[in-house]
Amino acid sequence: MAxxxxxxxxxxxxxxxxxxxxxRAKWLLIGVCGVFLAVFLLLPLANVFAQALVKGLDVYWxxxxxxxxxxxxxxxxxxxxxxxxxNTLFGVCAAxxxxxxxxxxxxxxITLIDLxxxxxxxxxxxxxxxxxxxxxxxxxxxxxxxxxxxxxVPGIALATLFVTFPFVARELIPVMQATGREQEEAALxxxxxxxxxxxxxxxxxxxxxxxxxxxxxxxxAMGEFGAVSVVSGHIAGVTNTMPLHVEKLYNxxxxxxxxxxxxxxALLALVTLGLKTLLEWKQAREHAxxxxxxxxxxxxx
Amino acid sequence: xAVKRFNPLPxxxxxxxxxxxYLCVIVLIPIAxxxxxxxxxxxxxxxxxxxxxxxxxxxxxxxxASCIAALVNAVxxxxxxxxxxxxxxxxxxxxxxxxxxxxxxxxxxxxxxxxNLFAANGWLxxxxxxxxxxxxxxxxxxxIALTFIGLPFVVRTLQPxxxxxxxxxxxxxxxxxxxxxxxxxxxxxxxxxxxxxTGFALAFARAIGEYGSVIFIAGNKPYHSEIAPLLIVIRxxxxxxxxxxxxxxxxxxxxxxxxxxxxxxxxxASRFQx
Amino acid sequence: MSIxxxxxxxxxxxxxxxxxxxxxxxxxxxxxxxxPSGGGKTTVxxxxxxxxxxxxxxxxxxxxxxxxxxxxxxxxxxxFQNYALFKNMNVFKNIAFGVKIKxxxxxxxxxxxxxxxxxxxxxxxxxxxxxxxxxxxxxRVAIARALAPKPSVLLLDEPFGAVDAKIRxxxxxxxxxxxxxxxxxTIFVTHDQEEAMEVSNRIVIFSRGNLEQIGTPREVYEQxxxxxxxxxxxxxxxxxxxxxxxxxxxxxxxxxxxxxxDGTKVxxxxxxxxxxxxxxxxxxxxxxVLRHTYFLGVLLRVExxxxxxxxxxxxxxxxxxxxxxxxxxxxxxxxxxxxxxxxSDSESLRPEVATMYDTIVGAxxxx
Numbered sequence: 056m057a058x059x060x061x062x063x064x065x066x067x068x069x070x071x072x073x074x075x076x077x078x079r080a081k082w083l084l085i086g087v088c089g090v091f092l093a094v095f096l097l098l099p100l101a102n103v104f105a106q107a108l109v110k111g112l113d114v115y116w117x118x119x120x121x122x123x124x125x126x127x128x129x130x131x132x133x134x135x136x137x138x139x140x141x142n143t144l145f146g147v148c149a150a151x152x153x154x155x156x157x158x159x160x161x162x163x164x165i166t167l168i169d170l171x172x173x174x175x176x177x178x179x180x181x182x183x184x185x186x187x188x189x190x191x192x193x194x195x196x197x198x199x200x201x202x203x204x205x206x207x208v209p210g211i212a213l214a215t216l217f218v219t220f221p222f223v224a225r226e227l228i229p230v231m232q233a234t235g236r237e238q239e240e241a242a243l244x245x246x247x248x249x250x251x252x253x254x255x256x257x258x259x260x261x262x263x264x265x266x267x268x269x270x271x272x273x274x275x276a277m278g279e280f281g282a283v284s285v286v287s288g289h290i291a292g293v294t295n296t297m298p299l300h301v302e303k304l305y306n307x308x309x310x311x312x313x314x315x316x317x318x319x320x321a322l323l324a325l326v327t328l329g330l331k332t333l334l335e336w337k338q339a340r341e342h343a344x345x346x347x348x349x350x351x352x353x354x355x356x
Numbered sequence: 357x358a359v360k361r362f363n364p365l366p367x368x369x370x371x372x373x374x375x376x377x378y379l380c381v382i383v384l385i386p387i388a389x390x391x392x393x394x395x396x397x398x399x400x401x402x403x404x405x406x407x408x409x410x411x412x413x414x415x416x417x418x419x420x421a422s423c424i425a426a427l428v429n430a431v432x433x434x435x436x437x438x439x440x441x442x443x444x445x446x447x448x449x450x451x452x453x454x455x456x457x458x459x460x461x462x463x464x465x466x467x468x469x470x471x472n473l474f475a476a477n478g479w480l481x482x483x484x485x486x487x488x489x490x491x492x493x494x495x496x497x498x499x500i501a502l503t504f505i506g507l508p509f510v511v512r513t514l515q516p517x518x519x520x521x522x523x524x525x526x527x528x529x530x531x532x533x534x535x536x537x538x539x540x541x542x543x544x545x546x547x548x549x550x551x552x553x554t555g556f557a558l559a560f561a562r563a564i565g566e567y568g569s570v571i572f573i574a575g576n577k578p579y580h581s582e583i584a585p586l587l588i589v590i591r592x593x594x595x596x597x598x599x600x601x602x603x604x605x606x607x608x609x610x611x612x613x614x615x616x617x618x619x620x621x622x623x624x625a626s627r628f629q630x
Numbered sequence: 631m632s633i634x635x636x637x638x639x640x641x642x643x644x645x646x647x648x649x650x651x652x653x654x655x656x657x658x659x660x661x662x663x664x665x666p667s668g669g670g671k672t673t674v675x676x677x678x679x680x681x682x683x684x685x686x687x688x689x690x691x692x693x694x695x696x697x698x699x700x701x702x703x704x705x706x707x708x709x710f711q712n713y714a715l716f717k718n719m720n721v722f723k724n725i726a727f728g729v730k731i732k733x734x735x736x737x738x739x740x741x742x743x744x745x746x747x748x749x750x751x752x753x754x755x756x757x758x759x760x761x762x763x764x765x766x767x768x769x770r771v772a773i774a775r776a777l778a779p780k781p782s783v784l785l786l787d788e789p790f791g792a793v794d795a796k797i798r799x800x801x802x803x804x805x806x807x808x809x810x811x812x813x814x815x816t817i818f819v820t821h822d823q824e825e826a827m828e829v830s831n832r833i834v835i836f837s838r839g840n841l842e843q844i845g846t847p848r849e850v851y852e853q854x855x856x857x858x859x860x861x862x863x864x865x866x867x868x869x870x871x872x873x874x875x876x877x878x879x880x881x882x883x884x885x886x887x888x889x890x891x892d893g894t895k896v897x898x899x900x901x902x903x904x905x906x907x908x909x910x911x912x913x914x915x916x917x918x919v920l921r922h923t924y925f926l927g928v929l930l931r932v933e934x935x936x937x938x939x940x941x942x943x944x945x946x947x948x949x950x951x952x953x954x955x956x957x958x959x960x961x962x963x964x965x966x967x968x969x970x971x972x973x974s975d976s977e978s979l980r981p982e983v984a985t986m987y988d989t990i991v992g993a994x995x996x997x
Contacts, residue, residue, distance in 0.1 A: 173614065175567065
């Protein structure tokens, strides 16, 4: 730009393009955003680790090695080990049926699959108590046959299944819909069986979406508190998952120990976020590559 | 649910059958069981259980705090989404990824760390409590926890809308002489409003049912800082099944109504898309 | 003088989008900025509007230097390629937006919008939203909105790019009529040379950020300043060869090349209309076979093949084609009555005066 620019009209010049705020407004907004995210995200996260280590590393390790903590960690892994595969299987089936076929009531089915998201976790626990608890529909029969579901591992698994029910399906349905049907049809015309087609054509093209759903499902399965709390019975060392164990320690005023176990869960959250970001990045890159790969075909020269 | 036209792909019967079976076993039958139990109660009894003073106080707190938290998120979430989409600054990608943190962090952990932060000796509490702002063991604590829980909804709903927003429209307003603030409030904001409302409703719906994070920070005094989901748990622990079921049904019906509202809103929002 | 650009350049990072461009626009003129995509024409338009800032150089609107004026203060009307209508406002409010900001009285706003609605044939659509309008209607609303605050200049970015071919012709004629009625200085960007030729008073041609030529449609077509302009505006037969004995020879074709020493590489160019064709085999010097006829409407394009295998493109009217009794596969005689020696070592060559040669013929690869 020719000539001298006085300080007074510098801000007008910066905002002149018409789609930009003045630098002052811009940095004010960035500041507001930064403070808000710091108070609600960064500080709570940092605080978990600070509180966990407030009494030193020895106390930290001791809290994690304590028998009840170890039992809680094992139970949490077991629950995730049950729920994630089951809901993944369901998610793949539901996505295949919804994405690759046309039928009446499709949008209703999708709404029903999402339903557990709008149910309070406490209510999710309650409905299983009403099914399998002593006062429940099947309670007397289960009691007579000495089968324990509520206040035992099966109840915890069921409640967790409920709250993590939609994760894989809802991530996978749009991805599968986007890939369309042509690839599968092509495979079939080449003589592939349905199973081969699914395994070698469908699955590879939706793998990132599937992984994404699995990761989110796993995070929720390991971290669920409300639903599990209602059905668990809170028996230390037997039916306490990690989040429940955190609560127990916290209520017993063992703050450092509670935060020690909590720090493992926070770590899980960070790993989940990291993987999620990585997957999004990979997906975007593959998309970009596919676009670039397609370009020469449309423009032969 | 019949197949409408011929489709050469295999596996529809199997996958559809399994989907419906699993959906019924895990979700539909248990929920139906809850509603069936309500019919054991007389109408008068249901009404009494649903509207006693303690329950009313709990609804008031749950809905009130959820509404305030969702409003806070609507305002700040819009700012966050705007900043993350429009500006570049150091640490942007980190903050962008961090927005999903409340989705990933177990609620119990959120509860204890927020409670600890705002307690009198916590990192924030030591400055705020002397000013009379008590975040822990109060109703304000409920709002804080619910704000944390709902934070990603508005941001994540708004981000794609903002990314697809044509800057040409803003340029058009500028060529017609509109200032930046005017352009934002008369052109940009009305276009974003449906997405902001949807994000608000999603955050609100999530907050209504939230339990884990709130009970650690709320203080849980009956009639004062006791949320509705907690009251369900208390009723259940008292073996007052009728009370628990009644509250659960009220909460569930409200959630379903909200779900329908959100769906209608999204349909309304698509009115502006071409 | 309505608008003046003096040595305007624009760099995006290290990339020069516009390179030292100088031109001026007369009051009331309808000017086209023409060039291939990436040529810098849209950047020039956006700099005039104030939507981009020049890296160096000055821009004047009605004698006032506007470099330091924001887009809001320049009093221009801008029509975006995809119209950028305000989706949350109906047609009336879209058009009223600009005058409202200028704080006109409500009655004046009402009158101005009504006047434009009538002028643009938008009666009855005032309450509609953008998604309820057709492409052509949207464009008219966008132009009406831009004109409402009485801008000193109307800028249009690819105004016919977003509508389908059928309406495009209609809109072109309409724009010419509109310009004629309002007489507001208008600049529009296009990559379509036919559109620029048909609509504008003058054309500014850009390529890779450089201003290649400015002139009336006739000037840029008949006297292209360089090969880029010649090839971009209209079809041209082009042929590379070397001068020998004062003649540039290509196959059987010979072009007198006086003033070019023997051994210089030259490029011969001629328009399809300069190729004369006759079914009378003795009428012209060269023989050829009519290989293919393309029916484009009133005009036909024909491809001729010479015995040496050279292909020429020619153009003739339907009547002439019928009169001569031409058909694919027929032998004809051919002459090139006008050609230019473009030179070959650089893109812009000395503007060789095109002269009439009665019996001299050119040849070339068709473009």
